[in-house]
Amino acid sequence: VLEAKELREKHAIEQVLREKSQLLLEMSALAHVGGWEYDPATGTGSWTEEVARIHEEDPSSDTSATSFFSFFHGNCRERIEAAISQAIEYGKPFDLELEVVTKKGNHKWVRMVFAPRSDRGSVVKISGSSQDITDRKRGEIMLFEQKERAEVTLQSIGDAVITTDAHGIVDYLNPVAQELTGWSMEEAINQPLMNVLNVVDKIEQLPLPNPILPALTGGKSIRLSVDCLLIRKNGGYSAIEHSTAPIRSRDGSIIGAVLVLRDVTAALESVAKIAYQATHDALTDLPNRML
16 A cells, blocks of 8 residues: 555656646747756767757757857857856856857857856856847847938938937937037037027027927927027027927837928028029119119
């Protein structure tokens, strides 16, 4: 009876272990993360099925250092080899994001977190995890490239562009905006917009209200008239026209505003000159008789 009871308990424990092992495998697959070990003395190691799957390799294949390092190329190969060497020599843990080329030739990104295990002052094993972060990394790369393209575009256009956060604090000026306002990027960043943007009524020279408030508070895009002057930091001024629009997050909430300024001083002077010439004699500079 005692042996039967012990046998049942043993089977129950084995069942629990199998269930937990299965749960661990399922969670590992869902998170795209697996574990591995490396023995510096023999140059061999082992990995879980998920790590093998990430590398598109047979789980029972060779897991020697040479085989393992073959998935890394160029700078990533140098980084992982250097990290393993430092882990062995100095007992240093690492957290790396590296590109790998799988057995099938596909390019993936993995996050590798590992740490050495020591016995009597010597590293006897390195244990770590590998997680497939390809989707996240591609998203980061795509976002970076989009930001770079937007940056180049803003740097190249002929209009002045100023952006702020949701509180009206300046977080970007393109080169044209820096020249038009007289404020450098370093001086303007983290300043309230109205410290940088001094706009007055063209006729009465009275300060105009903050142009981005309708965008920040009401989500409105507004194009304003040319009857205003921008006073530069050095006291000079330009006639401008400007427009504002809200910057929205993916969920539609307002996270900032963009202000686009155009220097129309030369255009207004040209219009005034043409109007003068149309109403004055070219030789005498006197008003035409019909006036």
